[in-house]
Amino acid sequence: MSKRAIAHMDLDSFFVSCERLIDSRLNNKPILIGGTSDRGVVASCSYEARKFGIHSAMPMKMARQLCPEAIVIKGNSATYTKYSKMVTDLIRESVPAYEKTSIDEFYLDFTGMDRFFGCLKYAGELRQRIMRETGLPLSFGLSENKTVSKVATGEAKPNNQLLIDYGHEKLFLAPLSVKKLPMVGLKTYQTLCNLGVRKIQTIQEIPIEVMENTFGKNGRVLWKKANGIDNSPVEQYNERKSISTERTFDKDTIDVNKLKSILTAMTENLALQLRRGNKLTSCITIKLRYSDFQTETLQRKIHYTSADHDLIPLALELFEKMYTRRVLIRLIGVRFSHLVSGSFQISLFEDSHKMADLYSAMDKIRDRFGDRAVVRASGMTAKTISRFSSFNNGDHSPHSIK
Missing domain, CATH: 3.30.70.270 (Reverse transcriptase/Diguanylate cyclase domain)
Known part of the structure; x- marks a missing residue:
């Protein structure tokens, strides 16, 4: 092998x-x-x-x-x-x-x-x-x-x-600062410094049980990384990776304000799930199914983002372009695809530090009190939205919205 x-x-x-x-x-x-x-x-x-x-x-x-x-x-x-x-x-x-x-x-x-x-x-x-x-x-x-x-x-x-030759991984890492290790952020670095640990070699010499007692399960992972041990696979990248949701109405509707409110709520919640998963999307798709079961979709390639204020206006704009038949709607959906890992900070070139802090604060409130603890007023018609938990390859899996 x-x-x-x-x-x-x-x-x-x-x-x-x-x-x-x-x-x-x-x-x-x-x-x-x-x-x-x-x-x-x-x-x-x-x-x-x-x-x-x-x-x-x-x-x-x-x-x-x-x-x-x-x-x-x-x-x-x-x-x-x-x-x-x-x-x-x-x-x-x-x-x-x-x-x-x-x-x-x-x-x-x-x-x-x-x-x-x-x-x-x-x-x-x-x-x-x-x-x-x-x-x-x-x-x-x-x-x-x-x-x-x-x-x-x-x-x-x-x-x-x-090139780091086979068998030289531990030797290569030893003299480097612990800050060079993936997963060592500011908080972990400060904790390590307080313990007198500044070089990766020191972690290599610490018993793995001590690392685990200090940092929990992350201590074992950190010790392995410091010793050049990492069996994680290269996970094949798939442009079709997506996250999505849709709603089928109990009664077909032509209420545009209601449709826009639900679409806003769905887009807002999907953006939250992107940030939770440290993901960015570069493609948004809107789906409509009419009462005669004719289904239409419209998508747009966009810059990488996971920010509500980027995605919601785009979703509403696509909806406006699609909904021209003025026929009763039985289903509406939204999907984000072409996902990559990354911080939504990339989309904030013209935003203030306060905007980044605002997203962080709102997401923390949602994590503690539920996804609907903080919502946009324009999306309040959708009174409950299920918690999204997965990123899917290929076709989306529907999530319920009421």
Whole structure:
């Protein structure tokens, strides 16, 4: 049986790189992308800006203070979605299995290909092809598992590649900061620092039982990652992955206000489920079935988002375009498809930090008191909505709405 060969590919400073393709005058200059007002947040920044201590999710006002000469650009999600699709198409043509984990990040499974090609050589050639055909810089790490490859990509950046040989995973990780490990966020990092743990090697030397007592079940996972152990598979990416809901009425209706209210409630709740699953959608579909059983659908490709204020107006706009027969409606539905993993922060280029905080606060209230604890006034006609819990491949599975 062949040893696993997993590559992690990451487009370097993706948003910035896309903007530089459009305007070469931005090359080698400190760039900030995000909300252009002082209340906005940094969605991405160039390596030149990072030298000033700037990072993503930082308030734009603070970033400007750290680097007054930085060029601030309002993001263009449509542009980034287009280039992401170009890279995805090239990867799909070239590898037997891949997993798209965000708009600019991929895992590729080359297991078994070494008997025909050297995996490093093949991955390197694919990287060169992507850069040549898209103009985007790209880094990758290659090892026997996803964790080590992701960390290796970070060490390879910017615009480079790194191979971690079989048996060297633990040695490679040992001298690195614990912050480099996937799943170590700010809170976990602070806890580790309080324990005097700053290097991955220290976690390697701690008994797994101690890690489990300190961090619960996550402690065992963290210990395994620190020791270069990760058996998680590359989950084949499927563009048709979707989440959806629909309602069949007890009595057919022509009440447009009622239909719009229900559609608003469904879209709002589906967007909540996207955020819970750390997903973004790039395609919205509206479905109508008339009393004569004629069924129509209309969809639109959009920039990646999971924000209510992006999705609800689109759903209502599609409904307005579809509902031209003025015949009684027996069913209405909405579906989000072409899902990828990622934070909805990507859609907030022109929104303030307060908007991100508002979504976070509302979602926490819903988690504690129920999905309908906080709803938009325009969607209150749908008095109850079932809890959505799954992301489906192919056709949707209906969820009840009353």
